[in-house]
Amino acid sequence: MRSSRKQFGSAAVLLGGLLIISGHAGANPVSPLHCLPLGTPEGWEVPAQWSQWQVIDMEGQATQSQTGYNDADQNGLVSQGDELSLTGVGSGTIVEPVKPAYEITRDALDWILIPTGPYSGDNPQDETWETLYPTMGEEHAMSTWEDANHSGIFDPGDTVILDGEAWDVSRITLDAAGYFPGSATAESTWGQIKAFLGLRR
Numbered sequence: 001m002r003s004s005r006k007q008f009g010s011a012a013v014l015l016g017g018l019l020i021i022s023g024h025a026g027a028n029p030v031s032p033l034h035c036l037p038l039g040t041p042e043g044w045e046v047p048a049q050w051s052q053w054q055v056i057d058m059e060g061q062a063t064q065s066q067t068g069y070n071d072a073d074q075n076g077l078v079s080q081g082d083e084l085s086l087t088g089v090g091s092g093t094i095v096e097p098v099k100p101a102y103e104i105t106r107d108a109l110d111w112i113l114i115p116t117g118p119y120s121g122d123n124p125q126d127e128t129w130e131t132l133y134p135t136m137g138e139e140h141a142m143s144t145w146e147d148a149n150h151s152g153i154f155d156p157g158d159t160v161i162l163d164g165e166a167w168d169v170s171r172i173t174l175d176a177a178g179y180f181p182g183s184a185t186a187e188s189t190w191g192q193i194k195a196f197l198g199l200r201r
Ligand SMILES: [Ca+2]
Pocket: 071, 072, 073, 074, 075, 076, 077, 078, 079, 080, 082
């Protein structure tokens, strides 16, 4: 008992040291992953098991399947505090208020953005949006939008004017940001630690 506790203590110290080192030198283990359901979930309802999510980090994006969902506040919606489990990255808690995410296209460009400040969701006029993909963290001014598909609401098929350029809105979904043990697009720090400790099968 004493021996195993001692071993566990040593492993914990080693793990702690590795986490501190990786926090300084790793690719980006402390940034949240942005998880967006593929498709447009009605009213941000929790997607069905095995639904696919687009997972975006500093390195790029990947598609992962939903292996579990703990609706912690039991409101039936994807919301802050819920726990999401995905293939490839593991389980993570949604740590920020869930926001709308907008996929827009212009010529060969395909960008995904989220609002940075207060947002309407229904009328994004004069909002500031921040890119998630292909580059993370660039702010752009969304001056106005046009109801290009004449649906009467802001939805896919409409046009937004971003920095004076017209873009087509191809998808409106949600952005759930959380900390996951795995990275979306590269071998995770956690995976590297497990390999180092011989925990990998
Ligand atoms: Ca919820």
